[in-house]
Amino acid sequence: MRAVRVLVIGSGAREHALVWKLAQSPRVSRLYAAPGNPGMTPYAECVPINVSQLSELADFAERSAIDLTVVGPEVPLVEGIVDVFRRRGLRTFGPDQAGAALEGSKAFAKELLTEAGIPTAQHRTFTVYAEAIAYLEQHGAPVVVKADGNAAGKGAIVALDMATARDALQQMMVERAFGVAGDIVVIEDYLQGDEIGSTAICNGTNYLPLTLTQDHKRALDHDQGLNTGGMGVFTPLPFVNVEQEQQIRERIILATLQALKARGIHFTGVLYSNIMLTRQGPMVLEHNTRFGDPETQAFMLLLKEDVLNVLEYADGKQAPSNNLWHPGSAISLTLASGGYPGKYRSGIPITGIEEANRLDDVQVFHAGTAMQDGRLVTAGGRVLSVVARGTTLQEAVAKVYEAAAHISFEGMHYRRDIAHRGLEALT
Secondary structure: OOOEEEEEEEOOHHHHHHHHHHOOOOOEEEEEEEEOOHHHOOOOEEOOOOOOOHHHHHHHHHHOOOOEEEEOOHHHHHHOHHHHHHHOOOOEEOOOHHHHHHHHOHHHHHHHHHHHOOOEOOEEEEOOHHHHHHHHHHHOOOEEEEEOOOOOOOOEEEEOOHHHHHHHHHHHHHOOOOHHHHOOEEEEEOOOOEEEEEEEEEEOOEEEEOOOEEEOOEEEHHHEEEEOOOOEEEEOOOOOOHHHHHHHHHHHHHHHHHHHHHOOOOOEEEEEEEEEEEOOEEEEEEEEOOOOOOHHHHHHHHEOOOHHHHHHHHHOOOOOOOOOEOOOEEEEEEEEOOOOOOOOOOOOEOEOHHHHHOOOOEEEEEOOEEEEOOEEEEOOOEEEEEEEEEOOHHHHHHHHHHHHOOOEOOOOEOOOOOOHHHHHHHO
């Protein structure tokens, strides 16, 4: 069994979770993270290279004889890091730049979905503000307004009324709040139903589906407050039936991979899709081309299989055993800074992580932390991901909140109703 040296690119809780799980693989001999975070230091050597420094990252991978580089965030994928690495003969987990356009360009994704007949919301694409506003006035609300390019997860605005929709177009196309990401804007119909996540490890048109997830985007309980990058997630989903899951696999995952192939794109890595379960069946809200956050944190705790075997499926290796998962459920809970997703302070001391980590089947992953004068402090809006596994969903929920109660920093807030939809389905 050949020892493998792995580099994980990224600095959030998603990458911390991947590093933590890779460290458990008997095949991994050395782990690096670029740039990494304080939580990764027990498992990996953190290298101070930014995720957008593509050539420097490739230089490091060559110099350090890295066997596999796992790319966490979408930015380097959209910028073409896989192409840079592959030109140097370096193995990389993730899609090339052409494949990453599925996430990097909302207009490209909608065009591909529509052409292939993959179920998604009706939409129109605009490059001129006057035309977009005229269409909006004719169409009416509710709609979803999306900046075409990468806007750090904040470029999709659900507008339930005309004032919000007009403001979204003003922000994107006139005030250029998202920069060049708003040069092209997509206006699409608003879909109703349960929003869920589908994740698959892909190699061309072959794919390995992971368990379905449900994220909680709003900052406050009962899905109130502003949209965030995700306040928590749970998996698997007791309210999705076998027929719906089969529709997702055939009509969305496989159909998308086939549509990419028809365009000459051999897609590898992760296809992570936000899907609405409507009365007409599952419909794609958007595709992402990397692991989700906070989905990955829950996956890594629930995963029984060596994660290296799962990642290598994208390289054409044989699919790992059918026994991928521990029985039961996993919950990821985001502990956020006071004021997030608005303005918040950083540099606030954090206590209690060690106590939380001592609980059975609990792991705390760092999202926005830093070391300051020898103390761990906050350094972001989403500070920590507390993750728990239980033999039942109820047990996982109880564990994650017990763990969160051990942790403290000034202004800390988190949702108290993660997995409410799953718990309702079980009663």
